[in-house]
Amino acid sequence: MNTTTMNYTTRSQVENFAGRVFSDVSDTQFNAYMLSAEQFINNDLGYNSATTSSGIMAESIVREKNPGKVDNYGNLVIDVRKAPVNFDVNGNPIVTLVEYNFGGVRVPLQTTDGKTNALNTILEVSENRQKIYYPSIYFLPYLPSVTPTRKTNLYALRDVMFWVDISYVGGYTIVPSDITMAANYLTLSYLTQRDNPNNAFSIKQGQYQVQFQSNNPRFTKGQPVNQMYDIVDRLLQPYRRVTW
Numbered sequence: 001m002n003t004t005t006m007n008y009t010t011r012s013q014v015e016n017f018a019g020r021v022f023s024d025v026s027d028t029q030f031n032a033y034m035l036s037a038e039q040f041i042n043n044d045l046g047y048n049s050a051t052t053s054s055g056i057m058a059e060s061i062v063r064e065k066n067p068g069k070v071d072n073y074g075n076l077v078i079d080v081r082k083a084p085v086n087f088d089v090n091g092n093p094i095v096t097l098v099e100y101n102f103g104g105v106r107v108p109l110q111t112t113d114g115k116t117n118a119l120n121t122i123l124e125v126s127e128n129r130q131k132i133y134y135p136s137i138y139f140l141p142y143l144p145s146v147t148p149t150r151k152t153n154l155y156a157l158r159d160v161m162f163w164v165d166i167s168y169v170g171g172y173t174i175v176p177s178d179i180t181m182a183a184n185y186l187t188l189s190y191l192t193q194r195d196n197p198n199n200a201f202s203i204k205q206g207q208y209q210v211q212f213q214s215n216n217p218r219f220t221k222g223q224p225v226n227q228m229y230d231i232v233d234r235l236l237q238p239y240r241r242v243t244w
Contacts, residue, residue, distance in 0.1 A: 006055040008038050008175055009183035014191075017184040022191060030191075037186035041179065045239050051081065056179060056239060058086055058171035063097065068162040074136030074155035081241060082170030084129030090118040093125050097167035098134060102160070109134060130241075132166070182235040189228050 011030050015021050022030065042048060042055045052059065061082050069077045078098070086094045092112075100107040112120045124133040136154050 005035065006038055006057050006175070008041065008055075009034060009180050009187060013180060014184050014187045017181075018188050018191075025191065025194075030187075033187045033190040034183065036190060037183045040186055041182055041236065044236055046081075046241050052171075054171060056172050057175070058169060058173045060167070060169050062167050063099075063165045064167070065101075066164050066166060068100070068102075068157065068160075068164045070154050070158045074158075076134035076136075076154050076157075076164070078132040078134070078164055078166055080130060080132060080166065080168065080170055082168075083241065084170065084172070085125050085132060086169040086171070086173070087125075090120075092119060092121040093123050093132065094169040095121075095123060095132065095166065097165065098123075098132075099165040100162060101165055102162040106165075132168075176239070178235045179239065182232045185228050185232050185235075 011027070011034070014030075014034070038055065045056065047055050052061075059082070061080075064081060066078055066080070069079070071077050088094055095111055098109045098111055100109060111123055113122055114120075122135060124135075125131070126133070134154070
């Protein structure tokens with residue numbers, strides 16, 4: 001039984017990747033290696049226990065606080081921390097709250113046009129679903145009605161330091177193949193490390209002689225160092241978030 005948290009990979013996927021069956025490794029120990037691989041990936045990408053409970057996978061984010069940014073066109077730009085932003089069946093980004101926050105003043109912003117049409121959002125989302133754009137003219141809703149009563153230009157906020165609270169659904173609904181491949185590499189590395197914990201690359205039994213690889217993690221000419229972490233680094237690069 002697989003007890004890893006996000007199922008970035010499975011035992012069968014790792015063994016298929018390795019081209020061999022690890023019959024001497026129990027399910028409990030195998031799962032421990034896969035869990036370590038997941039935690040390595042999450043920490044590398046910034047998805048640790050302090051930022052999310054679901055790794056890169058989709059979850060509901062409640063009141064994520066982001067610095068407010070207004071672009072040259074006067075639009076409010078929100079760089080979300082749990083990409084990609086998810087959409088509903090009608091093509092609306094699943095965003096339930098956008099709130100301007102400055103000096104203890106909280107102003108909820110209208111996110112829909114107040115109509116019953118299927119595509120009723122006034123939000124735009126970047127192609128990579130990492131940024132949410134709020135139009136330069138934003139609405140102050142008349143509560144409890146969703147009908148906006150007046151509009152305020154955001155352009156005046158360009159030079160003001162403020163915060164935006166946002167609630168949305170973000171993350172992947174299916175594990176990307178790059179993430180699975182990185183998890184396969186890491187899990188296989190832990191499995192092979194188990195048989196060779198000191199990283200010896202040459203052992204001579206007659207007159208007992210052991211040689212070890214260089215401490216340099218990068219490839220050095222003439223020395224057979226493990227390049228697995230370089231491969232994992234390239235696989236994970238597109239998923240890193242520089243705004244964490």
